[in-house]
Amino acid sequence: MKKDIASVKNPTQNIVTKGNIIKVVAIIAVYLLITFLVNENILNRQMKSLLVPIGINIILAVSLNLTTGFLGELSLGHAGFMAIGAYSGAIFTLKSNMPSAVAFILGMLIGGVVAAIFGVLIGVPVLRLKGDYLAIVTLAFGEIIRSIVNSLSITGGAMGLSKIPRYTNYTWVYGIVIITLIIISNLVNSRHGRAISSIRDNYIAAESIGIKVSRYKIMAFVIAAFFAGVAGVLYGHNLSILKPADFDYNKSIEILVIVVLGGMGSIRGSVIAAIILTLLPEMLRAADDFRMLLYAVVLIALMLFNSSGLRSRLEESGKLPKLPVLKSRVK
Amino acid sequence: MASIIEQLINGLRSGSIYALIALGYTMVYGIAKMINFAHGDIIMVGAYTLYVAIYGLKMPAIAAVFFTIVVCSVLGVLIEKVAYKPLRKAPALAVLITAIGMSFFLQSVALLIFNANPITFKSIITVPAISIGGITISGITLVTLSVTLICMVALTFFINKTKAGSAMRAVSEDKAAAELMGINVNKTISMTFAIGSALAAVAGIMFVCQFQSIKPTLGALPGIKAFVAAVLGGIGSVPGAMLGGMLLGVIESISKAYISTELADAIVFGVLVLVLLVKPSGLLGKNRVEKV
Numbered sequence: 222m223k224k225d226i227a228s229v230k231n232p233t234q235n236i237v238t239k240g241n242i243i244k245v246v247a248i249i250a251v252y253l254l255i256t257f258l259v260n261e262n263i264l265n266r267q268m269k270s271l272l273v274p275i276g277i278n279i280i281l282a283v284s285l286n287l288t289t290g291f292l293g294e295l296s297l298g299h300a301g302f303m304a305i306g307a308y309s310g311a312i313f314t315l316k317s318n319m320p321s322a323v324a325f326i327l328g329m330l331i332g333g334v335v336a337a338i339f340g341v342l343i344g345v346p347v348l349r350l351k352g353d354y355l356a357i358v359t360l361a362f363g364e365i366i367r368s369i370v371n372s373l374s375i376t377g378g379a380m381g382l383s384k385i386p387r388y389t390n391y392t393w394v395y396g397i398v399i400i401t402l403i404i405i406s407n408l409v410n411s412r413h414g415r416a417i418s419s420i421r422d423n424y425i426a427a428e429s430i431g432i433k434v435s436r437y438k439i440m441a442f443v444i445a446a447f448f449a450g451v452a453g454v455l456y457g458h459n460l461s462i463l464k465p466a467d468f469d470y471n472k473s474i475e476i477l478v479i480v481v482l483g484g485m486g487s488i489r490g491s492v493i494a495a496i497i498l499t500l501l502p503e504m505l506r507a508a509d510d511f512r513m514l515l516y517a518v519v520l521i522a523l524m525l526f527n528s529s530g531l532r533s534r535l536e537e538s539g540k541l542p543k544l545p546v547l548k549s550r551v552k
Numbered sequence: 553m554a555s556i557i558e559q560l561i562n563g564l565r566s567g568s569i570y571a572l573i574a575l576g577y578t579m580v581y582g583i584a585k586m587i588n589f590a591h592g593d594i595i596m597v598g599a600y601t602l603y604v605a606i607y608g609l610k611m612p613a614i615a616a617v618f619f620t621i622v623v624c625s626v627l628g629v630l631i632e633k634v635a636y637k638p639l640r641k642a643p644a645l646a647v648l649i650t651a652i653g654m655s656f657f658l659q660s661v662a663l664l665i666f667n668a669n670p671i672t673f674k675s676i677i678t679v680p681a682i683s684i685g686g687i688t689i690s691g692i693t694l695v696t697l698s699v700t701l702i703c704m705v706a707l708t709f710f711i712n713k714t715k716a717g718s719a720m721r722a723v724s725e726d727k728a729a730a731e732l733m734g735i736n737v738n739k740t741i742s743m744t745f746a747i748g749s750a751l752a753a754v755a756g757i758m759f760v761c762q763f764q765s766i767k768p769t770l771g772a773l774p775g776i777k778a779f780v781a782a783v784l785g786g787i788g789s790v791p792g793a794m795l796g797g798m799l800l801g802v803i804e805s806i807s808k809a810y811i812s813t814e815l816a817d818a819i820v821f822g823v824l825v826l827v828l829l830v831k832p833s834g835l836l837g838k839n840r841v842e843k844v
Binding site for chain 2: 289293295345346350353354356357358360361362364365367368369371372378470474477481485510511513514516517518519520521524525527528529530531
């Protein structure tokens with residue numbers, strides 16, 4: 222905790238600290254380790270094919286955590302932003318005649334930016350709404366996107382958009398995941414991030430000390446939308462085919478489950494949960510029918526355990542060791 | 553001209569189903585201040601219960617309908633007791649996520665029992681169609697409209713004239729004060745869930761009789777649309793839910809007929825966003841002043 226306060230006091234002190242060097246070394250080491258495992262064929266084909274989806278889910282979960290965990294507003298339209306990014310990025314790479322790397326980078330930027338523009342569009346009604354209304358508007362928004370994509374000819378309608386070049390690979394995804402993590406974790410530890418968290422904790426108090434609530438709400442929304450869009454582009458260029466049905470309400474819930482399981486307001490938690498929840502269903506192929514049931518039970522049990530006072534009662538009576546308090550309990 | 557009127561009547565039919573579901577949302581929201589996301593799936597449970605009652609237990613139609621309503625009411629109360637009651641003091645986001653979890657739970661249980669293939673179901677409503685001046689109204693439309701009308705009149709009477717109804721209004725106004733006046737808050741909330749689920753069961757019966765096919769995700773979209781209807785009319789307001797439901801049904805039916813089938817959903821949800829932009833509390837909703 223002491224270290225946190227020190228770093229908050231001097232945010233611009235210097236970038237080259239012991240902690241940061243260790244992080245950079247760890248990032249490179251993990252990358253080399255996984256590359257080694259892939260090249261030496263230690264990982265089987267199934268595991269290899271999961272590396273990209275894991276990365277995509279990490280980006281989605283971390284960005285949703287920004288709105289749900291840090292801003293404290295439930296967004297049920299995250300798959301909608303992902304769809305916008307996926308389609309706009311894929312249409313760009315299909316139409317452009319650029320070298321693949323350039324087209325892919327531009328495609329990702331375009332996907333992210335278009336999703337962010339829609340983030341502003343949804344952010345404006347958000348200004349006037351709070352809590353439950355916001356959840357329903359984002360849900361409505363996700364459904365609007367899906368049915369529009371379904372009816373347009375440029376997106377291929379219900380048949381889907383196919384023959385998208387397969388640009389996404391492990392290296393790209395790894396790089397984008399690291400960039401996402403750096404940007405979002407720096408954001409939430411910055412002045413803006415603390416403003417966002419203060420809105421979650423008590424927006425009336427935040428407003429009274431001069432924090433522009435609506436501005437920060439839109440900011441969190443737009444950034445989350447941007448990364449969801451980028452994740453969508455990666456998704457489209459991995460599967461090489463996009464269908465509107467991939468981006469339904471259930472997809473949004475799937476990401477929400479990752480965020481909730483990992484802990485709201487915990488970026489590390491989102492990363493771990495994204496890895497587990499992407500690997501687990503594949504390993505339990507036989508139990509696939511029970512996957513949704515499992516998700517549902519986990520969601521309910523976690524909420525009841527964390528929010529009903531059961532946890533604090535157990536901790537106080539000594540039946541349960543004191544669990545580490547997450548940065549924020551669900552607000 | 554005749555076809556426009558027919559579309560309007562079709563709209564009113566699906567609108568009245570939305571209105572029945574929206575009533576459940578709005579009542580629960582008014583009293584427990586939460587969106588019961590699992591409400592839409594009660595419709596699905598109702599549809600499967602009806603199917604089991606008629607084909608499995610070989611009940612006569614009327615008995616099966618009552619059986620369905622009872623099963624759904626009990627389920628609604630049970631869900632409240634198990635999942636929502638422990639969270640009454642918890643933050644709104646936690647309750648909302650629990651409700652989403654409950655909706656997923658009901659869907660996946662149905663998926664495990666009945667699997668994903670749709671079951672065809674022959675309508676139990678066998679009222680002949682009538683035609684007035686070149687406009688044909690199907691039997692199912694007549695039954696749906698009249699059942700909805702009866703339910704709405706009965707509910708309005710119940711809320712405004714009976715003792716239990718005024719207890720409900722009191723709890724929705726101020727829980728603590730209602731408790732001080734000797735109202736059993738827990739019982740009132742259970743009753744709200746029971747009535748809301750019963751209405752959803754009726755809606756579910758109407759719904760399967762219309763579409764004649766049952767699948768585990770059948771409740772999801774009408775549930776969401778009914779919620780949109782409730783928000784459109786002003787959530788927490790009973791007449792608002794009725795108005796919102798009818799309006800939504802008509803808009804949907806007209807846009808399906810004259811604009812595009814695929815875009816109908818987008819138009820419905822677009823109307824919601826527009827209404828909320830102009831009137832954030834919905835058409836008949838009250839503006840609540842936030843107190844510090």
